[in-house]
Amino acid sequence: QVQLEQSGTEVKKPGASVKVSCKASGYPFTGYFMYWMRQPPGQGLEWMGLINPNGGATTYAQKFQGRVTMTRDTSISTAYMEISSLRSDDTAVYYCARHLGTGQFDFWGQGTLVIVSS
Amino acid sequence: QSALTQPPSASGSPGQSVTISCTGTSSDVGGYNYVSWYQQHPGKAPKFMIYDVSKRPSGVPDRFSGSKSGNTASLTVSGLQAEDEADYYCSSYAGSNSYVFGTGTKVTVL
Secondary structure (H helix, E strand, O other), X not given: OOEEEEOOOEEEOOOOOEEEXXXXXXXXXXXXXXXXXXXXXXXXXXXXXXXXXXXOOEEEOHHHOOOEEEEEEHXXXXXXXXXXXXXXXXXXXXXXXXXXXXXXXXXXXXXXXXXXXX | OOOEEOOOEEEXXXXXXXXXXXXXXXXXXXOOOXXXXXXXXXXXXXXXXXXXXXXXXXXXXXXXXXXXXXXXXXXXXXXXXXXXXXXXXEEEEOOOOOEEEEOOEEEEEO
C-alpha cells in the first residue's frame, strides 16, 4: 500500500533553515510528481511547489522562490523540502503529497510540524 | 495567486444535506475542470474526496458529490453522518503545475 512517511517535529530559531523528508513506499517513486504544501496553525492549505523524482526538475510557488529547495534521493525513495531564512510566520505543518494526475493529490504524508521561535 | 473563497462554516443535522461553495477566478476554477476536494479531521492529513469537479476516488461514499458553474465549484454532502464533521478544502489547478487551495469550511453535524 502507498505510504508517505515524513520526518518529525522541528523547532528552529528565526533565520535558520530546516529540511523535511518524505519517504515513499508501495509504488514506483519516480513515476509520480511529489508536491509540498503547508498549513499554518488554524489556517488553510498553501501550495509550495513540486519535484519530479524522475530527473529532479522542480517548480516553486512564486512566494517561496529563492527560499525553498526541493530535492530527492531515488536510491531511498525520499523527497526533501528545505526552507531557509525561517521567520515566525513559517510556523506550520508541512505536508508532502503524491500527485496522481492533474488535480489529484491522492496520498499525503502525516505532516511535519515546524515551529519557528526565538 | 489568491486563495479560493469558501464559507467559514456550514452545518446540518444527521441525514440532511450540506453544500459548500468554492469561488475562484477564470484563471483557476473557471479555466479548468480540475477542481478537487479534501476532507481534514483535526490533527490529520487531508483526505482525497473529489477530483475533476465531480469524480469520486475509489472508496469515497456516493454521499459526496461535486459540481461547478463558472468560477464557483460546490461540494454537497448528502445524508450527513457524524463522521462527516471535518474541515473541507477545495483546490483548483491554476496552470503551469501550480495549484490554489480554498480557505476551508468547517462542517458541523448538529
